[in-house]
Amino acid sequence: DTGVSQDPRHKITKRGQNVTFRCDPISEHNRLYWYRQTLGQGPEFLTYFQNEAQLEKSRLLSDRFSAERPKGSFSTLEIQRTEQGDSAMYLCASSSPWVVQGGYGYTFGSGTRLTVV
Amino acid sequence: ELKVEQNPLFLSMQEGKNYTIYCNYSTTSDRLYWYRQDPGKSLESLFVLLSNGAVKQEGRLMASLDTKARLSTLHITAAVHDLSATYFCAVDATSGTYKYIFGTGTRLKVLA
Numbered sequence: 001d002t003g004v005s006q007d008p009r010h011k012i013t014k015r016g017q018n019v020t021f022r023c024d025p026i027s028e029h030n031r032l033y034w035y036r037q038t039l040g041q042g043p044e045f046l047t048y049f050q051n052e053a054q055l056e057k058s059r060l061l062s063d064r065f066s067a068e069r070p071k072g073s074f075s076t077l078e079i080q081r082t083e084q085g086d087s088a089m090y091l092c093a094s095s096s097p098w099v100v101q102g103g104y105g106y107t108f109g110s111g112t113r114l115t116v117v
Numbered sequence: 118e119l120k121v122e123q124n125p126l127f128l129s130m131q132e133g134k135n136y137t138i139y140c141n142y143s144t145t146s147d148r149l150y151w152y153r154q155d156p157g158k159s160l161e162s163l164f165v166l167l168s169n170g171a172v173k174q175e176g177r178l179m180a181s182l183d184t185k186a187r188l189s190t191l192h193i194t195a196a197v198h199d200l201s202a203t204y205f206c207a208v209d210a211t212s213g214t215y216k217y218i219f220g221t222g223t224r225l226k227v228l229a
Contacts, residue, residue, distance in 0.1 A: 031215070042121075042205050042219030043160070056216065091159060100215055103167050105150045105207075108160045 004109035006092050012115045013082055020078045021112045025094030032075050033106065034067055035091040036060065043091055049075060082116045089113050119144050119210050123220035131228050133195050138223045140189040140206035149189045150207045150217065151180050160205065164191075196227045 005024040013019050025032050030051050035043035046065070048056045051072035061067075064082075069075040079086055090113075093106035120143040130136050140149070148167055152160040164173045166182035166189060173180050177200065179192045189206055203224045207217040 033216070040222075042207075042222050043217075045210070045216050045218070048216060095215060103165050105152070105162045105165050106215075106217070107162070108152075110159045113157075 004092055004094050004107050006090075006109035006112050008112055009110060010113045010115075012117060015084060015116055016081055018078065018080045019082060019114065020076055021090055021092075021114075023075045023077070023092030023094075023109060025074070025092070026107060029094035029096040029099065029107075030072065031095045031097075032069055033093045033095070034075070034077050035093065037089040037091060037111075038087075046077075046090075079114075082114075084116045087114055087116045119146070119208065119218050121206060121208055121218050121220040123204075123206060123223050125223060126221060127224050127226075129226045129228060130193075130196050132197055135195065136193050138191040138193070138204055138225075140191070140220055142187050142189075142206075142208045142218075145184070145187070146208040146210075148209050149182050151189070151191055152205045152207065154203045154205065154222070156203075163204075191223075193225075196225075198227050198229050201225055201227045 007022045032049040034046040037043040046058050046061050047067050049069040052069050064080045067077045089111045091111045092109040095106045122141045124139050151163040154160050164180040169184040171182045177194045182189045203222045205219050205222045207219040210216040210218045
């Protein structure tokens with residue numbers, strides 16, 4: 001297994017455009033998380049899936065943001081009508097109950113860096 | 118609301134010196150995590166601390182947890198340039214979702 005994959009690595013878009021990011025978690029992990037990290041800050045929680053169910057959404061996730069995880073495998077994060085304030089690194093992470101019980105933390109992907117111009 | 122604070126925010130140190138990074142959190146939490154991030158890269162898991170008094174060591178880094186004081190430390194021994202990175206601590210926000218709340222990070226620069 002090659003870990004958590006995110007695509008694309010970089011995205012530059014014009015303000016007002018829609019963008020979609022993809023995350024492929026580690027195959028046996030049933031939990032998937034999205035975080036956002038702006039320059040000089042720690043990652044901030046956006047949303048969490050257990051299998052295909054989206055169980056929690058942050059207040060940071062405005063109506064312009066939507067996330068899905070069809071069939072409990074890969075996940076997509078879409079941002080509609082992008083704004084300059086959306087410029088950030090979007091990180092995906094995955095985990096599972098046995099990872100937690102084993103005393104391990106999430107595995108993060110390499111992230112998608114979004115620049116809105 | 119759970120808050121996680123780290124200090125210092127920036128640390129510049131000479132190779133061979135020792136230093137400690139502090140992580141304070143505002144409410145009880147079962148677990149504390151330390152991650153490393155290189156510029157433009159993702160986060161690499163360093164340590165997971167599961168109980169009061171837990172201590173873990175890997176190379177020149179040692180992490181400890183005091184749940185009563187709500188404090189974790191990351192101690193650097195005889196720093197080398199390769200340790201230059203940003204270090205984050207994180208705690209579980211609530212049981213069940215294992216959602217992490219991250220600190221603001223400590224940006225470490227080790228000078229040769």
